[in-house]
């Protein structure tokens with residue numbers, strides 16, 4: 297089991313001084329407050345307390361209740377912030393200014409067109425496609441609720457053996473939403489993976505049986521993407537084992553692309569799996585303005601490539617942004633498409 301200097305390794309979260317730091321009761325346990333200093337607890341034993349998980353699920357009157365601010369019991373974090381070097385932020389700002397102007401012009405066109413003809417599905421079929429995948433689901437009830445309220449084209453990826461994994465998978469399946477296993481894979485910074493993790497030092501037998509157990513723990517799984525994995529996805533042999541396992545079950549693979557050296561997508565193609573890799577992380581910085589910049593990058597990529605895939609997380613900031621923004625998506629001249637629409641099929 298890895299046990300590195302997590303506190304220093306994890307990206308700092310945006311703190312909002314206007315928000316009170318409160319303790320949230322989950323089952324019988326108090327959740328850590330939303331401070332960076334306490335983040336090393338994010339995968340503590342509390343999250344495996346099945347009784348508290350069951351209790352808090354039962355205390356929820358409806359999965360689809362209103363989304364209220366929450367403080368995560370745990371905050372599954374990204375490993376790096378590759379898109380947010382000062383240079384990258386400056387570049388994005390420049391790109392987005394042009395983009396925003398372009399979008400504003402398009403908005404006006406769309407609106408005046410809408411006065412004459414109601415846009416129909418037929419007309420949108422040729423628009424660039426954006427696809428959104430929310431992963432890291434399973435540790436937090438509010439995050440689950442927020443994600444399940446997003447439009448049904450938004451796919452969800454669930455961490456195995458987490459308190460809300462089963463509930464999320466069941467409701468997602470009822471909603472006919474594309475549901476993935478979010479398979480924890482070893483990272484370069486020794487951040488804990490939680491249950492069901494896949495490690496580079498595992499034997500073929502160990503890795504495959506762990507992955508199969510993860511897959512079988514969730515109903516209705518049609519694909520897999522990697523949680524972390526900046527180490528494991530660069531290792532050819534373990535990736536072969538992963539793709540062999542997915543191939544046997546006809547599952548597709550999404551490369552979250554947590555390392556530029558990832559061989560995961562190439563390996564998936566080599567094994568004939570349907571696959572695609574992530575273009576944009578929406579919320580490496582948990583702030584509405586930062587999320588908006590990333591969303592605009594997503595639109596820009598979709599317009600240049602025809603399709604683009606964003607990965608986001610069940611943070612309140614992300615959920616609030618997407619709830620609002622996706623309602624107006626036609627005005628952006630793109631369509632929100634299901635994940636299966638953009639998979640590359642190497643056998644064709």
Ligand SMILES: [Zn+2]
Pocket residue numbers: 372431432478522523524
């Ligand atoms: Zn993840």
